[in-house]
Amino acid sequence: MTTPSGIESRRPASAVTERVPAPAYFGVSAIFHYLGPAFAVLLFASVDVLGVAWLRIASAAVVFAVWRRPWRLVRRLDPGQRWVLLGLGVVLAAMNATFYLAIDQVPLATVGAIEFLGTIVLATIGVRNVRNALALVLAVGGVVALTDLQLAGAWFGFAFAFANCALFVLYVVLSHRIANTGAGIDQLGAAMLIAAVVATPFCLGAAAPVFTSPAALLAGVGVGICSSVIPYVTDQLAMARLPRETFALMLSILPAVATVIGIVVLTQVPTIGELTGIALIAAGVAVHQEPPENKEN
Secondary structure, eight states, X not given: OBOTTXXXXXXXXXXXXXXXXXXXXXXXXXXXXXXXXXXXXXXXXXXXXXXXHHHHHHHHHHHHHHXXXXXXXXXXXXXXXXXXXXXXXXXXXXXXXXXXXXXXXXXXXXHHHHTTHHHHHHHHHHOOSHHXXXXXXXXXXXXXXXXXXXXXXXXXXXXXXXXXHHHHHHHHHHHHXXXXXXXXXXXXXXXXXXXXXXXXXXXXXXXXXXXXXXXXXXXXXXXXXXXXXXHHHHHHHHHTTSOHHHHHHHGGGHHHHHHHHHHHHHXXXXXXXXXXXXXXXXXXXXXXXXXXXXXXX
16 A cells, blocks of 8 residues: 555554554653653763764664664655655754753753743644633743743753754654654654764764763663654654644643653752743643644544
């Protein structure tokens, strides 16, 4: 069977994985979306931030190359779909780098909350109603609360956090486009290979010292598997079976997940003011309504 984009459709998962409810895949993604980066923060003490970002991207690319051999699929794609993969690869490289540069200076829970502001802004532009106006007010109020509390000491980190926010929107949009082709995981693997190529000139030098430390190298590989393989694959499995509006609604739990993981793994205990800001953003994500043109069944 061939999709309209010219991709030969393959079932994205075995019969066993398809019996797992789609929200369960999202739950796994939610945990590893921040658990991997939390481990990365611990690695920052011995490896430069961009070096850890490169280890994450490169190790994930190797896993996908061995597991999926995505280059076989790329030969069958039409030019439009190849451009989508190229865009997703560039976005993955930039998103991972800016996210790590942000969490190096700003608490994980704060970066995790800001990450979702862009989805609310786009929804408000696409659907101008009371519901989205309320979502925007809640989210902006949460961001103001967070930045008022911390901006003076970490403005550079906040700049990267907002850059990551914009890139996360592109990740969700492009990932949904490949998830509904029937070969989402293979295309994700191809995009991760592109991300590794894009990131290498900028980040490899920072990662060079890790090759003399087997323990640090192994930890970097673990970060890549936890941060880019497990959550991105489970994202694809969830996106392929959930409308984008439903997936967007479920994103509202991620700031809370980031807060819990920041407390447990990094002992980053938020203040009452920070918790208020995070809660306001999470509420905004839960309230917002996706534009009709972005809904996919």
